[in-house]
Structure formats: structure tokens, C-alpha cells
Amino acid sequence: MDYIYADNAATTAVSETALNAMLPFFRGNYGNPSSLHSVGQRANEALIAARETVAKVLNADAKEIIFTSGGSEADNQAIVTAADIGAKKGKKHIVSTAFEHHAVLHTLRKLEKQGYEVTLLDVHENGIVTPEEVAAAIREDTCLVTVMFANNEIGTVQPIKEIGAVCREKKVLFHTDAVQAAGHLHIDVKDMNVDMLSISGHKFHGPKGVGALYARRGILLSSIIEGGAQERGKRAGTENLPAIVGMAAALEEAAAHLDENAAKERRVRDQLIEGLSEIEHCVLNGDRERRLPGNVNFCFEGIEGESILLLLDDKGIAASSGSACTSGSLEPSHVLLAIGRPHEIAHGSLRLSIDETATEEQAAYIIEAVKDTVALLRSMSPVWRDLKSGKQQFITK
Amino acid sequence: MALYSEKVMDHFRNPRNVGVIEDADGVGEVGNARCGDIMKFYIKVENDIITDIKFETFGCGSAIASASMATELIKGQPVERALELTNRAVVEALDGLPAHKIHCSVLAEEVIKAALKDYYDKHGIAYDPALFAETHDCEHCDV
Numbered sequence: 001m002d003y004i005y006a007d008n009a010a011t012t013a014v015s016e017t018a019l020n021a022m023l024p025f026f027r028g029n030y031g032n033p034s035s036l037h038s039v040g041q042r043a044n045e046a047l048i049a050a051r052e053t054v055a056k057v058l059n060a061d062a063k064e065i066i067f068t069s070g071g072s073e074a075d076n077q078a079i080v081t082a083a084d085i086g087a088k089k090g091k092k093h094i095v096s097t098a099f100e101h102h103a104v105l106h107t108l109r110k111l112e113k114q115g116y117e118v119t120l121l122d123v124h125e126n127g128i129v130t131p132e133e134v135a136a137a138i139r140e141d142t143c144l145v146t147v148m149f150a151n152n153e154i155g156t157v158q159p160i161k162e163i164g165a166v167c168r169e170k171k172v173l174f175h176t177d178a179v180q181a182a183g184h185l186h187i188d189v190k191d192m193n194v195d196m197l198s199i200s201g202h203k204f205h206g207p208k209g210v211g212a213l214y215a216r217r218g219i220l221l222s223s224i225i226e227g228g229a230q231e232r233g234k235r236a237g238t239e240n241l242p243a244i245v246g247m248a249a250a251l252e253e254a255a256a257h258l259d260e261n262a263a264k265e266r267r268v269r270d271q272l273i274e275g276l277s278e279i280e281h282c283v284l285n286g287d288r289e290r291r292l293p294g295n296v297n298f299c300f301e302g303i304e305g306e307s308i309l310l311l312l313d314d315k316g317i318a319a320s321s322g323s324a325c326t327s328g329s330l331e332p333s334h335v336l337l338a339i340g341r342p343h344e345i346a347h348g349s350l351r352l353s354i355d356e357t358a359t360e361e362q363a364a365y366i367i368e369a370v371k372d373t374v375a376l377l378r379s380m381s382p383v384w385r386d387l388k389s390g391k392q393q394f395i396t397k
Numbered sequence: 398m399a400l401y402s403e404k405v406m407d408h409f410r411n412p413r414n415v416g417v418i419e420d421a422d423g424v425g426e427v428g429n430a431r432c433g434d435i436m437k438f439y440i441k442v443e444n445d446i447i448t449d450i451k452f453e454t455f456g457c458g459s460a461i462a463s464a465s466m467a468t469e470l471i472k473g474q475p476v477e478r479a480l481e482l483t484n485r486a487v488v489e490a491l492d493g494l495p496a497h498k499i500h501c502s503v504l505a506e507e508v509i510k511a512a513l514k515d516y517y518d519k520h521g522i523a524y525d526p527a528l529f530a531e532t533h534d535c536e537h538c539d540v
């Protein structure tokens with residue numbers, strides 16, 4: 001079996017289409033879109049076309065798209081923008097959720113230090129917030145609601161359209177981090193009542209280091225990188241044209257094949273979930289149905305995630321985990337803690353994120369490999385021994 | 398993965414002395430499942446020599462490798478020598494550990510001390526309590 005890459009939520013391979021779209025912009029069409037000469041203007045045409053492509057996929061207007069260095073920057077800029085707009089009206093309260101990406105959470109933490117108040121909504125055991133809870137959290141002084149479209153670890157998909165409707169009704173800006181959703185789920189910013197939305201090229205077979213922020217007409221963006229007048233003065237810096245063009249091509253391709261790809265992924269995902277559920281004392285993280293088509297996330301009791309990953313890598317499988325050892329911090333994933341998993345089992349998590357090329361044979365191989373790995377690690381785990389002998393109580397069924 | 402040295406990966410993939418000794422002379426357990434690392438050592442002692450040793454570990458690759466290496470370093474050694482084993486020696490024997498994994502080697506040092514203290518206690522052997530003063534459950538996080 002060839003190496004199986006099941007970590008597409010971390011990043012994806014650049015598609016053939018995206019790569020071919022990018023290549024002319026390194027040497028042939030290398031101009032600076034701001035230059036007046038024809039070399040620059042040819043580059044500018046490509047920039048305009050890429051903006052239109054991205055806008056069309058999101059059902060936005062090209063004027064409503066600005067390119068950024070990635071999802072993190074788009075998230076930062078959206079939140080800072082709403083905070084600045086709010087501050088002018090004396091509104092300094094923001095509603096978000098406990099399991100946002102750090103690009104959102106850390107930006108909010110910074111704003112808290114500057115005097116903003118942040119309410120982080122509970123995401124429940126199923127990893128989904130309700131529009132009612134968002135409505136209840138909105139106050140007179142709320143300037144922003146930011147709720148991610150789909151979670152990067154457990155894959156749960158939020159009721160974005162309904163949350164957007166609540167925000168419209170209450171006249172509060174609504175941003176969604178759609179980094180994991182773009183190219184994988186249908187997005188329509190108008191229909192979904194979204195004011196601002198972040199995407200990142202490398203999560204849908206585009207290149208890394210490029211993203212986009214949609215901001216509804218009428219929202220005055222705050223720039224977070226000062227300099228030249230690129231991106232209508234809202235994001236300085238010579239455009240990373242090869243990456244922008246590559247992202248647009250990848251997004252267009254993903255959107256064109258979205259249903260078909262999702263159906264393929266869902267089949268393999270469900271096979272993985274069913275197969276891995278056979279392992280005793282494990283639990284699926286995130287709602288069984290309302291999750292990304294390519295996301296599988298389990299906690300296995302009595303073992304630790306990094307060991308699982310190393311052994312799977314030896315067996316030719318790339319996956320990820322929310323254990324402290326893999327997060328590089330002392331705490332396990334804040335997402336798993338947010339859905340109520342105790343530390344003890346949050347350390348033993350495994351995320352498999354497949355793409356449309358995943359096959360049933362690969363899934364069968366992964367299931368066997370995970371079963372063997374879990375059994376091996378449990379055989380040397382003092383925690384597992386204590387659980388089996390009844391000295392400690394199992395947390396999972 | 399280049400995260401770890403070949404030695405670490407070897408001990409992780411083929412851990413030495415994994416298991417349990419039912420009639421152990423000393424048993425030590427350190428760490429905490431909340432932090433994501435637990436080590437448990439079982440030792441047999443005859444004539445002041447550690448004649449057998451087994452371990453169990455719940456933890457990351459470097460925790461398993463550190464425990465495995467520590468068992469190799471003290472098996473067949475006099476109790477006094479085992480007590481002198483430092484986490485540094487474990488790190489060196491493994492050809493190094495990444496900075497944020499050093500605590501795994503600390504656990505390995507502590508679990509040996511815990512097992513030997515248990516051996517002393519069980520066998521009514523007098524010792525200087527200062528020898529074990531530094532053993533604590535979880536020094537690197539506050540959960």
C-alpha cells in the first residue's frame with residue numbers, strides 16, 4: 001500500500017489544475033499588477049480574473065474580496081475591522097465560540113486586553129452551537145459575532161445561515177471562519193447572511209500562504225498591514241500573484257466537483273467511522289451527521305495520541321492528534337476540552353481527514369492499522385491495565 | 398520522522414522490558430493521565446542488584462523510549478547505582494530529546510526512584526529520605 005495522506009485538514013496537495021494555473025506567473029507573466037506597463041497590466045488582468053473567480057464561488061461581488069496571506073490574516077483582519085467599527089459606536093462586546101481556531105481566539109484575547117469583552121459560547125458535546133444561543137448572547141453593545149463554518153479538528157458544521165439571520169435581525173456584524181468549509185461545502189454569502197468570511201488556499205488543493213477575506217459592500221475594512229495601495233488600500237504588499245491565481249483555480253475546481261467529491265469522501269468517512277467504532281472504549285468526536293465529508297475524529301481511552309501518530313506513520317499513514325504532545329503545549333486540544341472531553345481521553349485523540357482521492361481499500365487498511373496500533377499501545381499502558389482491572393472507571397462506553 | 402533521533406525511534410518501536418512483574422520487590426508509578434504521561438516500573442532485587450525490570454507507559458513516543466532506555470540502563474545494576482541515574486544520562490543515551498520532551502526523561506528518573514523507594518519501604522530497609530525529596534507527581538504542568 002502506498003503512503004496514505006489522511007491529514008488534509010492540516011494542508012492539501014496542490015492540484016494539477018492549480019499548479020498549471022500558477023506556473024506562468026513565476027517567469028513568463030511575472031509583472032507587478034501595480035505597474036503601468038504592459039507586463040504589469042497583464043499581471044493585473046490575472047489578478048482581476050482571480051478575484052472574480054473567488055467572488056463567483058462565494059456568490060459575492062469581486063469588489064467584496066481582498067486577498068491575504070492566508071486564513072489567519074483574514075480572520076485577524078475581519079475581527080479587527082468589526083472591533084474598530086464597534087468602538088466608534090461605543091460597542092465593545094464580541095460573541096464567539098470556545099472552539100474557534102487560534103487565529104480567531106488569540107485575536108479576541110488581544111482585544112480583551114484592549115478593553116473589549118468577549119463571550120465564548122459553549123459548543124456542547126456534539127460540537128454545534130445553536131442560533132438561539134447566539135441570539136441570547138447578543139447585547140446592546142455587541143459589535144461582532146464570529147462563529148466558524150466548520151471546525152478544523154472535529155469537523156462539525158455550524159448552522160451558519162440561521163446564525164447569520166439572527167445577526168441580521170439584531171443588526172450585528174457576522175464573520176465566519178470558513179477555512180475548512182471552502183471548497184468542501186456550499187457557500188453563498190448572500191443566502192447565508194454573512195458579512196465577512198475567511199478562506200485559505202491550502203485547504204482545498206491550492207497553495208499555502210494565500211487566502212481571501214470577503215467583506216460585504218459597505219463594511220469599511222481596517223488594514224492590518226500598512227504600506228502601498230494594493231487591495232484598494234486595505235492590504236498593502238505586492239500581490240502574491242502565483243498563489244492568488246493558484247487559489248482561484250483550486251477553488252473553482254473544488255466548487256465544480258463539490259457534490260461529487262463530498263459524496264466520495266462521505267462514503268469513505270462513514271466506512272472509517274463504522275470500522276473504528278468497533279474498537280472498545282472509544283468515542284467519536286463531533287456530531288455524527290453534521291460534519292465535514294472528510295473528517296473523522298476519535299478518542300481512544302488509555303493511550304496517548306502522539307504514539308498513535310508515530311506508529312501510524314510507520315505503517316504509512318499520515319494523521320493528526322489533539323494530544324498535548326502534538327499541540328506543542330502542555331494542554332490537549334482546546335476543541336476536545338470544549339466539547340467536554342476530559343484531559344485523560346483528549347490526549348488519546350486521532351483525526352483522519354481524507355480528500356476525494358481516498359478509497360475504500362485505503363479505509364480498510366487504515367481501520368486495521370489503527371486497531372493494531374491501539375491494541376499495541378494499550379498492551380503497554382498502565383492506565384489501560386487499571387481501567388480493565390476495575391481500579392479506574394472507564395469514561396467512554 | 399525527524400522529530401526524534403534514530404535511538405529514540407528504535408526504543409519507541411521496539412521497547413525493551415515492557416510488561417509487569419507480578420511479584421515485584423518494588424513498584425513505582427509517576428506522572429498523571431491529565432498531563433498525558435504515566436510511567437510505571439516493576440523491579441526485582443536480589444543481593445542489592447536489580448535482576449529484573451519491567452515497565453508500562455501511557456504517553457508519547459519519547460515517554461515510551463525514555464522508559465525503555467531507563468530500564469536498559471539500570472537492569473543488572475546495583476540499587477545504589479540505579480539511584481544515581483539522572484535524566485541527563487537517559488537523554489544522552491537516547492542521542493538527545495527535543496527540548497519540550499525533556500520532561501519525559503525526568504519522569505524516567507523519577508519512576509526509578511519511586512520503584513526503589515517502594516522496594517526500601519516494603520523490605521524495611523532504612524534510607525535517607527533526602528534521596529527521594531525531589532520526586533513529585535507532575536512538575537511541568539499545573540493541572
Ligand SMILES: Cc1ncc(COP(=O)(O)O)c(C=O)c1O
Binds near residue numbers: 010069152180200
Ligand atoms: C479553521 C481554520 N482557521 C484558520 C486557519 C489558518 O489558516 P492559514 O494556515 O491559511 O493561516 C486554519 C488552518 O490551519 C483553520 O483550519
